[in-house]
Amino acid sequence: MKRLIISYSYSGNNALLAKGLADITSADYSEIREYRKRNMLTIVLDTLFSRTPKIQPLQTAPGDYDHIIFVAPIWFGKIASPFRQVFRQCRNQMTRYSFVSISGGANGTRPHVEKELIHLLGKAPYSLFHFLISDLLPEPQRANQKILNNYRLTKVEASHLSELALQRVSDTANH
DSSP, X not given: OOEEEEEOXXXXXXXXXXXXXXXXXXXXXXXOOBSSOOOHHHHHHHHHHTOOOOBOOOSSOGGGOSEEEEEXXXXXXXXXXXXXXXXXXXXXXXXXXXEEEEEOOGGGOOOOHHHHHHHHHSSOXXXXXXXXXXGGSOGGGTTOHHHHHHOOOOHHHHHHHHHHHHHHHSOGGGO
């Protein structure tokens, strides 16, 4: 099975997770890059107003793959805005896709990601795996937004989470 992993990461956490997945699956890897530097204000504005930021063209053709694995953060309950343009490009070119994410998860909030994916891509994901940074922290730190925003995965954590995600997105026959 020919796989492509497409990722976007503001903090670096999702990129580390995506690269770990690419390494253990021997998948091709493509990273979404924006033309402008992002900050918290642009994250808030893009999310509130459903803006689509300009990104550099993907260097891969999504239609050439059997399975695309999207890896992106969730911002305020929505998939990171740089993915909007990629989803438009991939919508009619892919046969199977999965979605993997690591994001803050303040107050244990679990967004309705699958519904958004179906709306944006026209079909349900083969698999969906959403890790929360808050689950990695001791109880007193889980609701602290500053700690969640500043948390950076270690390579060991990313490797472990990549293995867990792989269990969800892989066919046992292709493993």
